Amino acid sequence: MHAQLAPDLAPDLPSTQTLSSAKRPRGRPRKTADERDDGNRRQELIHAAAKLFHRKGFDATSTRDIAAAVGMRSGSPFYHFKSKGALLHAVMEEGMRSAIERQTRALQKAEQSKTDARWVLAILIRNQFDVLLGPGSDFIPVMLYESRALTPRQRVSLVQLQGDYEAAWTPILEALHTAGQLRADVKLARLLIFGALNWSVQWYDRRKGASLDDLTAAALALFIHEA
Amino acid sequence: MHAQLAPDLAPDLPSTQTLSSAKRPRGRPRKTADERDDGNRRQELIHAAAKLFHRKGFDATSTRDIAAAVGMRSGSPFYHFKSKGALLHAVMEEGMRSAIERQTRALQKAEQSKTDARWVLAILIRNQFDVLLGPGSDFIPVMLYESRALTPRQRVSLVQLQGDYEAAWTPILEALHTAGQLRADVKLARLLIFGALNWSVQWYDRRKGASLDDLTAAALALFIHEA
């Protein structure tokens, strides 16, 4: 039955200082009672998890990796999240809420100037590239490429948020279709367009060639026909 | 040091008959000496692995899953492949070779009729959807979505094949660009178009709504402008 005869010889020490060395001071400081930063530690875990899930994938990232990245011991993430899957879900939910918020803000700015449908689409596409490829953009890629690991229950709550996000796109695409500037079936066009944008996560390199504005211009030129 | 005191109580028996029950007869038949089907067993492993890697992902698929799917014991895949990663690489290589071959054949047929660039692009897109979504299409999705698990050395041999595959697209896209039917920068357009097509793996459902011809028509309408 697999008896454990002795304690592990080298138990769960965070592998000495690989990345982000000076993250926290040496003897990790005891919290004074009125310094509860519960939400903060939770947020730190979510951010570290997003980064690691993005770089290595969900299955290839251990909860020990995540703990080490924020200076915790291996068991401690489970004080904040009841499972690794719950942490994944939190990453995705946070990513979607933030993406929706940014999209809403971008659209508000747009309404103050022109209401040209083509221009609004440009805003939406540019914001999407930002969320996918901009600085700190680990959350949405994780959400796009790791959803297989979700439970069905977790998935529904995210599909809801995705619906909210996409809701802003449909009327614009329909307006462009009516104006003859978007020729394909609107529903399929939306799926194909999202694919074109989302796939950029696989090939875009910040340090090389094109800027996010270049990408936006290319996408518009590709999808939108002359009136 | 973790002593193993007794043999596993339930050692590696393929979990009783879940999928593909009648795969091989009960007492698996001993091979007579002149019935070497080495290549066959290897192919079976590659196909089973493609299916499982596609459905569950590389990390979430165990070599035991794969062995069980072809009626082998847990250690036996390593007689054919020196590692799980080598099996993944074999899946991808097989997928690319087959995709290139199908693309070449499709183009040969096309040349016999019209040489209209738009028509050739339709052939290429339709073939791509076939390879991504048609029957038996597990290989290319695995190659697209699991390449993170490859070693750098394995990756280069595949990038080469991908280059061969894409080589057929570039002159067509350039011709369409010159003719004013493709407005975006050709290099970015190619990446965006591939994204639109490849992403269909995430949402397309054989049993619902659109056919592969519908998808092809929508993609053409989306990307190609009037002359």
Next chain:
DNA sequence: CCTACCGATCGGTAGG
């Protein structure tokens, strides 16, 4: 190709 394993690692937990 099977038998019989091994060492490593992983998600998670009880108790403080």
Next chain:
DNA sequence: CCTACCGATCGGTAGG
């Protein structure tokens, strides 16, 4: 949140 674990599983191997 840490300490000190556990049971399960995994990729892989020696020997036939």
